Amino acid sequence: xxxxxxxxxxxxxxxxxxxxxxxxxxxxxxxxxxxxxxxxxxxxxxxxxxxxxxxxxxxxxxxxxxxxxxxxxxxxxxxxxxxxxxxxxxxxxxxxxxxxxxxxxxxxxxxxxxxxxxxxxxxxxxxxxxxxxxxxxxxxxxxxxxxxxxxxxxxxxxxxxxxxxxxxxxxxxxxxxxxxxxxxxxxxxxxxxxxxxxxxxxxxxxxxxxxxxxxxxxxxxxxxxxxxxxxxxxxxxxxxxxxxxxxxxxxxxxxxxxxxxxxxxxxxxxxxxxxxxxxxxxxxxxxxxxxxxxxxxxxxxxxxxxxxxxxxxxxxxxxxxxxxxxxxxxxxxxxxxxxxxxxxxxxxxxxxxxxxxxxxxxxxxxxxxxxxxxxxx
Amino acid sequence: xxxxxxxxxxxxxxxxxxxxxxxxxxxxxxxxxxxxxxxxxxxxxxxxxxxxxxxxxxxxxxxxxxxxxxxxxxxxxxxxxxxxxxxxxxxxxxxxxxxxxxxxxxxxxxxxxxxxxxxxxxxxxxxxxxxxxxxxxxxxxxxxxxxxxxxxxxxxxxxxxxxxxxxxxxxxxxxxxxxxxxxxxxxxxxxxxxxxxxxxxxxxxxxxxxxxxxxxxxxxxxxxxxxxxxxxxxxxxxxxxxxxxxxxxxxxxxxxxxxxxxxxxxxxxxxxxxxxxxxxxxxxxxxxxxxxxxxxxxxxxxxxxxxxxxxxxxxxxxxxxxxxxxxxxxxxxxxxxxxxxxxxxxxxxxxxxxxxxxxxxxxxxxxxxxxxxxxxxxxxxxxxxxxxxxxxxxxxxxxxxxxxxxxxxxxxxxxxxxxxxxxxxxxxxxxxxxxxxxxxxxxxxxxxxxxxxxxxxxxxxxxxxxxxxxxxxxxxxxxxxxxxxxxxxxxxxxxxxxxxxxxxxxxxxxxxxxxxxxxxxxxxxxxxxxxxxxxxxxxxxxxxxxxxxxxxxxxxxxxxxx
Numbered sequence: 001x002x003x004x005x006x007x008x009x010x011x012x013x014x015x016x017x018x019x020x021x022x023x024x025x026x027x028x029x030x031x032x033x034x035x036x037x038x039x040x041x042x043x044x045x046x047x048x049x050x051x052x053x054x055x056x057x058x059x060x061x062x063x064x065x066x067x068x069x070x071x072x073x074x075x076x077x078x079x080x081x082x083x084x085x086x087x088x089x090x091x092x093x094x095x096x097x098x099x100x101x102x103x104x105x106x107x108x109x110x111x112x113x114x115x116x117x118x119x120x121x122x123x124x125x126x127x128x129x130x131x132x133x134x135x136x137x138x139x140x141x142x143x144x145x146x147x148x149x150x151x152x153x154x155x156x157x158x159x160x161x162x163x164x165x166x167x168x169x170x171x172x173x174x175x176x177x178x179x180x181x182x183x184x185x186x187x188x189x190x191x192x193x194x195x196x197x198x199x200x201x202x203x204x205x206x207x208x209x210x211x212x213x214x215x216x217x218x219x220x221x222x223x224x225x226x227x228x229x230x231x232x233x234x235x236x237x238x239x240x241x242x243x244x245x246x247x248x249x250x251x252x253x254x255x256x257x258x259x260x261x262x263x264x265x266x267x268x269x270x271x272x273x274x275x276x277x278x279x280x281x282x283x284x285x286x287x288x289x290x291x292x293x294x295x296x297x298x299x300x301x302x303x304x305x306x307x308x309x310x311x312x313x314x315x316x317x318x319x320x321x322x323x324x325x326x327x328x329x330x331x332x333x334x335x336x337x338x339x340x341x342x343x344x345x346x347x348x349x350x351x352x353x354x355x356x357x358x359x360x361x362x363x364x365x366x367x368x369x370x371x372x373x374x375x376x377x
Numbered sequence: 378x379x380x381x382x383x384x385x386x387x388x389x390x391x392x393x394x395x396x397x398x399x400x401x402x403x404x405x406x407x408x409x410x411x412x413x414x415x416x417x418x419x420x421x422x423x424x425x426x427x428x429x430x431x432x433x434x435x436x437x438x439x440x441x442x443x444x445x446x447x448x449x450x451x452x453x454x455x456x457x458x459x460x461x462x463x464x465x466x467x468x469x470x471x472x473x474x475x476x477x478x479x480x481x482x483x484x485x486x487x488x489x490x491x492x493x494x495x496x497x498x499x500x501x502x503x504x505x506x507x508x509x510x511x512x513x514x515x516x517x518x519x520x521x522x523x524x525x526x527x528x529x530x531x532x533x534x535x536x537x538x539x540x541x542x543x544x545x546x547x548x549x550x551x552x553x554x555x556x557x558x559x560x561x562x563x564x565x566x567x568x569x570x571x572x573x574x575x576x577x578x579x580x581x582x583x584x585x586x587x588x589x590x591x592x593x594x595x596x597x598x599x600x601x602x603x604x605x606x607x608x609x610x611x612x613x614x615x616x617x618x619x620x621x622x623x624x625x626x627x628x629x630x631x632x633x634x635x636x637x638x639x640x641x642x643x644x645x646x647x648x649x650x651x652x653x654x655x656x657x658x659x660x661x662x663x664x665x666x667x668x669x670x671x672x673x674x675x676x677x678x679x680x681x682x683x684x685x686x687x688x689x690x691x692x693x694x695x696x697x698x699x700x701x702x703x704x705x706x707x708x709x710x711x712x713x714x715x716x717x718x719x720x721x722x723x724x725x726x727x728x729x730x731x732x733x734x735x736x737x738x739x740x741x742x743x744x745x746x747x748x749x750x751x752x753x754x755x756x757x758x759x760x761x762x763x764x765x766x767x768x769x770x771x772x773x774x775x776x777x778x779x780x781x782x783x784x785x786x787x788x789x790x791x792x793x794x795x796x797x798x799x800x801x802x803x804x805x806x807x808x809x810x811x812x813x814x815x816x817x818x819x820x821x822x823x824x825x826x827x828x829x830x831x832x833x834x835x836x837x838x839x840x841x842x843x844x845x846x847x848x849x850x851x852x853x854x855x856x857x858x859x860x861x862x863x864x865x866x867x868x869x870x871x872x873x874x875x876x877x878x879x880x881x882x883x884x885x886x887x888x889x890x891x892x893x894x895x896x897x898x899x900x901x902x903x904x905x906x907x908x909x910x911x912x913x914x915x916x917x918x919x920x921x922x923x924x925x926x927x928x929x930x931x932x933x934x935x936x937x938x939x
Binding site: 260 | 584585601602605637680683684685686687688691696699700721730731733735736738739741743764765767769770771773774775784795800824831835885886887888890891
């Protein structure tokens with residue numbers, strides 16, 4: 001066996017590997033089969049909550065529930081762009097700090113302990129959202145704030161907040177229109193920044209936001225039709241606000257049953273929250289999508305199931321001679337780490353305070369007479 | 378009355394003067410101050426790019442060794458020949474492949490080189506004799522009876538750009554030169570398809586310009602696996618040790634990288650920049666529980682469970698926050714002592730020799746078993762030195778796949794010399810350069826044309842000077858790249874195409890190009906009306922009044938005359 005300190009054989013020699021034709025055919029077959037259920041190689045998610053203020057607690061809870069499901073099913077934080085317009089967990093009015101609940105029995109704390117928010121508070125603006133989608137960010141933007149997708153990425157985009165017919169309100173001060181959103185998606189398509197895109201929106205009159213899409217490979221779901229309001233689920237008397245919206249509540253329930261290997265498809269997702277539970281009529285749009293929704297797995301968008309191939313080929317390398325590593329003479333640590341000499345606190349010279357008090361006392365007695373001296377001693 | 382008249386006249390001239398001022402000075406001033414600054418873009422040259430006609434030229438040199446041609450045939454060998462193949466990929470993109478073939482007979486030194494006992498040595502000797510330029514191919518035709526190749530093999534492809542082709546037509550007396558050349562043509566075609574570009578590769582590289590759905594399944598699989606062309610890549614090598622209490626692992630990764638990986642990356646320097654780092658992660662486990670297989674007395678991971686291994690690990694792998702380059706991860710997992718040995722089984726439940734798997738556009742994972750290094754009663758933790766040559770052999774082949782070197786299986790009758798220590802043969806690199814150049818040209822032209830279209834459509838976007846400059850330089854570099862591809866200079870073409878793609882990406886993704894958020898026309902009116910209407914109404918009304926008075930005055934004058 002190998003033990004530390006063994007020496008390698010000298011001499012550099014390489015043997016060859018030659019592929020035979022039968023291995024080549026086997027390779028091709030296995031390769032082709034494994035790949036073609038869908039043609040994406042990575043997953044991204046952009047989850048946006050657009051409203052602030054305490055009474056919009058439910059929008060943050062919505063977004064965090066989707067974030068939690070998406071993380072649970074495998075998409076790593078580096079591939080999730082989470083935008084929350086306000087902080088509910090540490091809000092002064094939250095009677096249970098550091099938690100965001102989804103259900104009035106406080107069964108599920110969707111805030112968890114490893115939430116990574118990429119755009120927070122006032123950074124959630126229409127401009128930043130469009131910049132993230134189109135990729136036109138300033139060069140100083142860190143990696144975690146970028147959507148670094150490529151032509152084989154499946155992207156999930158989830159928006160929630162207050163909306164109307166053709167617009168979605170950001171931060172109570174600006175709005176994004178459905179035309180802008182459609183144009184942003186078209187620019188993403190022009191640059192091949194996605195393979196397939198699933199757009200979910202949970203706002204009032206949400207279906208108006210996907211009316212204007214015209215780029216290929218887009219599938220959209222909304223919680224309500226034009227003219228309908230999306231309603232919230234239930235208030236919690238202790239926290240004092242509505243905890244979640246109905247559509248996302250039932251969506252979360254549905255997603256809790258999905259695990260990374262599940263075979264549930266989009267048709268099941270379309271059935272989430274029928275009118276009897278949601279009061280509004282959820283809608284969806286699949287005409288721009290190339291594949292049949294019944295063949296699209298939930299985990300194609302919500303999870304991150306990688307395609308893997310077994311490595312059949314290896315290159316035979318023989319160990320090389322261990323060249324004697326020459327280390328540079330190390331400088332002493334004090335020279336490497338340049339530290340300023342620690343400043344000692346300045347103390348007045350010895351006896352100074354004693355002398356000062358003596359002076360004060362002498363002045364006192366001089367002014368008011370020596371007879372007070374006996375009160376001191 | 379005269380005073381009233383004078384007043385009226387003054388009023389009239391005031392109204393006319395104000396109207397004149399508003400129209401002559403006000404409107405142009407308003408127009409100038411509210412227009413968006415749009416620097417001039419070379420629209421004509423950009424529209425030329427929409428219809429892309431690419432010509433790829435390969436210089437082929439065919440050298441006849443002694444014994445392949447009779448002396449009369451040798452005298453009649455043509456100096457050169459050109460062959461073209463046209464292919465229209467879709468209505469906007471056309472391809473033309475030009476093979477410029479030069480024929481000559483072998484020199485004395487080349488004959489000596491061909492007299493070596495084995496093909497590998499002959500190839501090495503030939504390589505030292507001539508300097509081949511990037512993108513060219515040299516084919517040596519050797520006699521049928523030559524012993525350099527085994528009996529059933531017809532072609533030997535070496536490590537640099539040379540190939541040895543066994544002549545099928547023996548130098549039969551009476552067989553004319555045209556027949557010999559005609560017999561060689563299909564084989565040479567096959568050699569060129571292997572060593573240089575072939576139609577599927579180039580079409581796959583053009584996917585950015587094409588409508589989706591045009592590429593074949595196999596080329597799609599290849600394109601899914603390799604990363605798209607990017608100015609740089611980050612490569613991270615990680616050692617995962619879930620059991621530090623039992624295994625104390627030592628891996629000399631720096632030396633291994635120097636010896637095995639950096640040669641390949643140096644060769645790839647014209648293609649992209651690479652930054653390499655390594656890390657060791659402790660207590661990092663695979664997310665999947667392996668199953669114990671008593672027949673093999675080992676723990677096994679089946680092929681289906683491999684897909685779920687990567688995600689839990691990925692959360693713990695860091696990445697360089699400063700760059701937006703794609704990241705390749707290579708993980709070496711040493712199973713903990715409770716789950717050793719761990720082997721990977723493929724679909725047919727057979728053991729995999731390399732014990733490794735890879736995921737397209739992500740990287741590879743290799744499982745390295747160390748249970749053989751110690752017995753049951755050793756004192757833990759055990760010091761184990763990892764055999765980096767075995768590990769790097771697997772990682773190097775995975776790296777090659779990720780970077781775009783396809784697993785070209787040898788066509789029947791071919792012998793492909795493996796790359797060995799340099800990691801990649803020259804002709805493999807040439808193949809990659811061809812497809813990368815084409816891909817860069819396609820992507821850059823698609824970016825520029827769609828940017829021009831976007832800027833046309835949205836009148837609100839401000840086009841700064843730097844964007845116009847980037848676009849202009851991208852167009853220039855693109856045209857230079859296409860010209861170099863036509864001329865057959867592959868290295869220069871790649872350089873120009875890289876310039877083109879970086880300039881076009883910088884222009885397209887410039888942060889200033891976010892259009893002024895949607896301004897519908899009715900909102901524009903809502904802004905201007907309160908400003909201009911109160912001012913314009915009195916002016917218009919007074920002008921009308923003046924006009925009516927003038928009319929009246931004229932009518933009176935006519936009536937007076939009559």
